[in-house]
Amino acid sequence: MRKPTFTAWIGLAILAAYLVILIAGPHLAPFGQEDIIGSPFGDPEPGHPLGFDQNGRDMLSRLLYGGQMSIGVSLAAVLISFAVGIPMGFMAAIRGGWFDTILSRLVDTIMCVPVLISALVVLQALGSSLPVLVLTIALLDSTRVFRLSRVLAQGVGALEFAEVARLRGEGNWWLIRKEILPNVASPLVAEFGLRFCFTFLFVAGLSFLGLGVQPPFADWGGMVKDNQQAIVYGLYAPLYPAAAIAILTVGVNLVVDWMLAGRSAPQGDNR
Amino acid sequence: MSRLILKRLGLGVFTLWLVSVLVFAGTQVLPGDVASAILGQNATPEALDVLRRDLGLNDPLVLRYVTWLKGFATGDLGNSLASGQPVSELIGSRLMNTLMLAAYAAVISVPLAVVLGILVAVFRGSIFDRVMNVLALACVALPEYFLGLLLVLWFSVQLGWLPALADTYPGMGLGEWIKATTLPALTLVLVTMAQMMRMTRTALLGVMDQSYVETAWLKGLRAPRVVLRHALPNAAAPIVNVVAFNIAYLITGVVLVEAVFNYNGLGRFMVDAVAKRDLPLVQASALAFAAAFVLLNMIADIAAIALNPRLRHPR
Amino acid sequence: MTRDNIPSIGRRQFLAALGATALASGLIVPASVARAQDAQAAPVKGGVLKLGIGGGSTTDNLDPRILTDWVPVNQAYMLMNGLVEIDAQNNVVPELLESWQPEEGAKVWHLKVRQGVTFHNGKVLNADDVLYSLNLHRGETTSAARSVAAPITALEKTGEYDIKLVLESGNADLPYMLSDYHFLIVPDGWSDFAKPVGTGPFVYESYEPGVRSRFTRNPNYWKPDTAWVDAVEVIVINDISARTNAMMSGQVHAINRLDFKTVDLLKRNKNLSVVQSAGGQHFNFLMDCTQAPFTDQNIRLALKHGINREQLLKTALMGYGSVGNDHPVPKTDRFFAKDLPQRPYDPEKAKFHLKQAGLDSLKVTLAASDAAFGGAVDAAAVYRQNAMAGGIQIDIKREPADGYWDNVWMKAPFCMSYWGGRPTADQMLTAAYFSKSSQNDTHWANPTFDAKLIEARALLDDAKRAEIYAELQQIVSDDGGAIIPMFGDYLDAVSNKLGGVTSHPMFNFMGARLAEKVWLKA
Numbered sequence A: 001m002r003k004p005t006f007t008a009w010i011g012l013a014i015l016a017a018y019l020v021i022l023i024a025g026p027h028l029a030p031f032g033q034e035d036i037i038g039s040p041f042g043d044p045e046p047g048h049p050l051g052f053d054q055n056g057r058d059m060l061s062r063l064l065y066g067g068q069m070s071i072g073v074s075l076a077a078v079l080i081s082f083a084v085g086i087p088m089g090f091m092a093a094i095r096g097g098w099f100d101t102i103l104s105r106l107v108d109t110i111m112c113v114p115v116l117i118s119a120l121v122v123l124q125a126l127g128s129s130l131p132v133l134v135l136t137i138a139l140l141d142s143t144r145v146f147r148l149s150r151v152l153a154q155g156v157g158a159l160e161f162a163e164v165a166r167l168r169g170e171g172n173w174w175l176i177r178k179e180i181l182p183n184v185a186s187p188l189v190a191e192f193g194l195r196f197c198f199t200f201l202f203v204a205g206l207s208f209l210g211l212g213v214q215p216p217f218a219d220w221g222g223m224v225k226d227n228q229q230a231i232v233y234g235l236y237a238p239l240y241p242a243a244a245i246a247i248l249t250v251g252v253n254l255v256v257d258w259m260l261a262g263r264s265a266p267q268g269d270n271r
Numbered sequence B: 001m002s003r004l005i006l007k008r009l010g011l012g013v014f015t016l017w018l019v020s021v022l023v024f025a026g027t028q029v030l031p032g033d034v035a036s037a038i039l040g041q042n043a044t045p046e047a048l049d050v051l052r053r054d055l056g057l058n059d060p061l062v063l064r065y066v067t068w069l070k071g072f073a074t075g076d077l078g079n080s081l082a083s084g085q086p087v088s089e090l091i092g093s094r095l096m097n098t099l100m101l102a103a104y105a106a107v108i109s110v111p112l113a114v115v116l117g118i119l120v121a122v123f124r125g126s127i128f129d130r131v132m133n134v135l136a137l138a139c140v141a142l143p144e145y146f147l148g149l150l151l152v153l154w155f156s157v158q159l160g161w162l163p164a165l166a167d168t169y170p171g172m173g174l175g176e177w178i179k180a181t182t183l184p185a186l187t188l189v190l191v192t193m194a195q196m197m198r199m200t201r202t203a204l205l206g207v208m209d210q211s212y213v214e215t216a217w218l219k220g221l222r223a224p225r226v227v228l229r230h231a232l233p234n235a236a237a238p239i240v241n242v243v244a245f246n247i248a249y250l251i252t253g254v255v256l257v258e259a260v261f262n263y264n265g266l267g268r269f270m271v272d273a274v275a276k277r278d279l280p281l282v283q284a285s286a287l288a289f290a291a292a293f294v295l296l297n298m299i300a301d302i303a304a305i306a307l308n309p310r311l312r313h314p315r
Numbered sequence C: 001m002t003r004d005n006i007p008s009i010g011r012r013q014f015l016a017a018l019g020a021t022a023l024a025s026g027l028i029v030p031a032s033v034a035r036a037q038d039a040q041a042a043p044v045k046g047g048v049l050k051l052g053i054g055g056g057s058t059t060d061n062l063d064p065r066i067l068t069d070w071v072p073v074n075q076a077y078m079l080m081n082g083l084v085e086i087d088a089q090n091n092v093v094p095e096l097l098e099s100w101q102p103e104e105g106a107k108v109w110h111l112k113v114r115q116g117v118t119f120h121n122g123k124v125l126n127a128d129d130v131l132y133s134l135n136l137h138r139g140e141t142t143s144a145a146r147s148v149a150a151p152i153t154a155l156e157k158t159g160e161y162d163i164k165l166v167l168e169s170g171n172a173d174l175p176y177m178l179s180d181y182h183f184l185i186v187p188d189g190w191s192d193f194a195k196p197v198g199t200g201p202f203v204y205e206s207y208e209p210g211v212r213s214r215f216t217r218n219p220n221y222w223k224p225d226t227a228w229v230d231a232v233e234v235i236v237i238n239d240i241s242a243r244t245n246a247m248m249s250g251q252v253h254a255i256n257r258l259d260f261k262t263v264d265l266l267k268r269n270k271n272l273s274v275v276q277s278a279g280g281q282h283f284n285f286l287m288d289c290t291q292a293p294f295t296d297q298n299i300r301l302a303l304k305h306g307i308n309r310e311q312l313l314k315t316a317l318m319g320y321g322s323v324g325n326d327h328p329v330p331k332t333d334r335f336f337a338k339d340l341p342q343r344p345y346d347p348e349k350a351k352f353h354l355k356q357a358g359l360d361s362l363k364v365t366l367a368a369s370d371a372a373f374g375g376a377v378d379a380a381a382v383y384r385q386n387a388m389a390g391g392i393q394i395d396i397k398r399e400p401a402d403g404y405w406d407n408v409w410m411k412a413p414f415c416m417s418y419w420g421g422r423p424t425a426d427q428m429l430t431a432a433y434f435s436k437s438s439q440n441d442t443h444w445a446n447p448t449f450d451a452k453l454i455e456a457r458a459l460l461d462d463a464k465r466a467e468i469y470a471e472l473q474q475i476v477s478d479d480g481g482a483i484i485p486m487f488g489d490y491l492d493a494v495s496n497k498l499g500g501v502t503s504h505p506m507f508n509f510m511g512a513r514l515a516e517k518v519w520l521k522a
Helices: A006-028 A059-095 A097-112 A115-126 A130-155 A158-168 A172-208 A220-231 A239-260 B002-028 B034-042 B045-055 B061-073 B087-122 B127-141 B144-158 B174-208 B211-218 B223-252 B255-261 B266-275 B279-307 C033-040 C070-079 C127-135 C240-248 C260-266 C297-305 C309-317 C347-356 C376-388 C425-433 C447-457 C462-479
Strands: C048-053 C084-086 C092-094 C097-102 C108-113 C152-159 C162-167 C202-208 C212-217 C231-236 C272-277 C282-287 C321-323 C362-368 C392-398 C414-419 C482-488 C490-495
Touching: A006 A059, A006 A239, A059 A097, A059 A130, A059 A158, A059 A172, A059 A220, A059 A239, A097 A130, A097 B002, A097 B279, A115 A130, A115 A172, A115 B002, A115 B266, A115 B279, A130 A172, A158 A172, A172 A220, A172 A239, A172 B144, A172 B255, A220 A239, A220 B144, A220 C240, A220 C260, A239 B127, B002 B061, B002 B279, B061 B279, B087 B127, B087 B174, B087 B223, B087 B266, B087 B279, B127 B174, B144 B174, B144 B255, B144 C240, B174 B223, B174 B255, B223 B279, B255 B266, B255 C240, B266 B279, C048 C070, C048 C240, C070 C202, C070 C212, C070 C231, C092 C097, C108 C127, C127 C152, C127 C162, C202 C231, C240 C260, C240 C490, C260 C272, C260 C490, C282 C297, C282 C376, C297 C347, C297 C362, C297 C462, C309 C321, C309 C376, C309 C482, C362 C376, C376 C392, C376 C414, C414 C425, C425 C447, C425 C462, C447 C462
Parallel strands: C048 C231, C362 C392, C362 C414
Antiparallel strands: C084 C092, C097 C108, C108 C162, C152 C162, C202 C212, C212 C231, C272 C490, C282 C414, C282 C482, C321 C482
């Protein structure tokens, strides 16, 4: 891997800061996420540097709590989708044949129905609780991960490897761990970053439709929505969570750009 | 080449059929009984029974699917459970609205993105390249409904140039229609342009680093000619792909933008239908969206085949 | 609002609030002053009125039997008229009925239908049309107002323009009962409700449910000095944010149901005014009096003392409303018990009542959902903090809005709810507190209350009625299972280009009849 460029350093610094929020957000928050301590859309005052949200809750505290929730949900969803998608994709590439055909057809079919539409139906039907939210996004997303990892594994010659491995009497897992994964790690990590960004925006979109993280828990997408009315009146309230989302997305993209620089290997569809 | 295209067409039809199975199955497992949903508080066991029989809910699943598909093929999409109106009537005009908005956005964003992508590739590493890159990032980094809201704030509340609502109705003039839908279209342009531009740049750069392009440079050919005649045709396939993908996104991903601008499109309509458990509407809309998706992907693949110089001039 | 959207009534005129005026800042002025000069400017004819209304869906229908939300109700009043109208001062005034006369005991009524009125299709209005239209809601019917019409035991035509109406028991408030917005008049035998024909100020031109409608002025409208504009366009905008944006950018002339949180910000806009209307809409916490621990009156009183009404009003409604006293009769009602002392926030008193019940502390679970009202969950959080000081721990259980009225309301022991108000104290008290009512949502049964309620209904002497209603309010307040911390106002925004706008005690948009009353200034 190349040495990080200047922009990559910026990206890495951003990611580090968000990692701190993910781990310690609520502990850093001066107030609780539910405490109503000011007037709705109140201006900043000592102790409340960012002012108050639409219910008179401390904006800074909500941001810190919301950070953990938003990043946590997206991260969990993406992790699960990779945990499901990568093994399936690799197996499809290694085994080929009917196994590959059936899985690929199934994935193609699922991908034909737009993610937002599928998510909408599932979340509306089952009610949007945190586990349902995370699992729905993860499973829908895993189709894209499957596709990419299958293509990548085929690219590094999974079929040929597999034959050799079989002759040598090695198992599939050994093959995946030793032969395929090391060769495709960097595009997969990059994909992880991109998927994380899109999941993040996707959850924000679901929150906008009232199907994302449910109150009283704070999440950035929901905060943008709840406070959006204020922007028309020239208040900053919705700008903070929107900026938090934007900075994170930019940070991830900067790092991904650096990792992918000079490569033209296939990447998955990005939404 | 035509065999390849035919094969792709067949695959598209097959996929569409698979999607219909998926949509049907998916909506069947939704919790809640359709009959009791229709009757609501008036539900008595007898009434439920009669209605179930009328709706064919007691038939085996496969039979119901076949009936449903047959209806679909003949254009009879059934009636909405909530309003009793024919589904085709309810969906038709809204699908048209969604397609028109998508077309409006695509007409602006595709040429703009491709041209900008070519320019940043040619001037790789320049200030222009970097500024465009940052701008593109900023556009994808914000939730689209927030982008829409910012546009409303500037162009309608503060400047008063364009309406905040995309209020369209049958029989309105083209000029009025364009005025009403410019803000939502612009939002969609911003959301989709960034990715297309970046993909164009990447694809072009990938080709331009290859030896035959370098040869062209060495032959002393001028930059526009090198790019347009030698590099672009070879980079066309991935570009067409990402363009098709983004147009599909325009059609299906507009739910949020429709909500912000109160636009009477299929996306918002489907959100309502799902909330009301109006199955015929949900099935038809989902299938309409999926069909758009499949169709665009197919067109992209066929275009890629047609544009690929190696396939076009078989040796 | 499918549950109870029957008009509420108040006595006192609560004039329109006007924020964006040159009034000195910080000065609290009774909402009233600023609109007076508008009302005096001479009305002008012409123009197209554009309304942005929230509360519509693609399943809407203009059939008077199934009007369920704000948009169809407003649209229906454009095309059709009612029998009576509630005016801005909360009096019931004639509309398609010219007059009404009760016999002794208020059980039998004689109604006189207005003469010289024609429907949009040319038919002349007579008693048959009124009978047909009322009968739509009686007997085997899908009408949402069938319970309102149920007390009518007989309806008969006694002349070309005369009707005799018999009730199952005396009710002095019959005219108010007839003000229900489902009781709209269509021609005898009319069944094509996809294109309703009425006697209203506007005529059907185009209508797309849940999206938009355009109706043109009825050139033969029978009411003088109304229906000023040439046409009225309704754009359905359910999203509050989109609705406000449309208003701020001048795309529509008026919007309904403002967001409480941003009203004060909206008022800074010089091109529009905010119209504030006090009425019977109230928000409540319901205790099931048949489930422990709420069977004990002391527990109920402890919980009633543990709520900070002022704080709740301030945070949940931004002050746009008034404090409630645990009974459902609004200050605007003519029978409001003025002398009943306001119950204060008193944690010590709450502790005292807990002791009386033999407890040191109490732990209860409150089912909350924004289905009850926007911000209900936040309100629950405020209550939770308040009650803590009184030794009461309230655990909030958040319920989904979907299915709340089926699964939680009237089923959970302690839950949040609201009432849209009713036109009279009698209707309100009967619907929610009479032990045999199907909507007795606290499962409260008090024989004294029941007996007095029936007694008051048949009285024609207002002074005597007022006395009994005051007593009834006290009983509900002290013994009842509902904690009613606040009443919320109806809030609309209207462009300054509109003339003739006033506040109205019934609903948003001047009792949902704004379209026929306003004009576009030249």
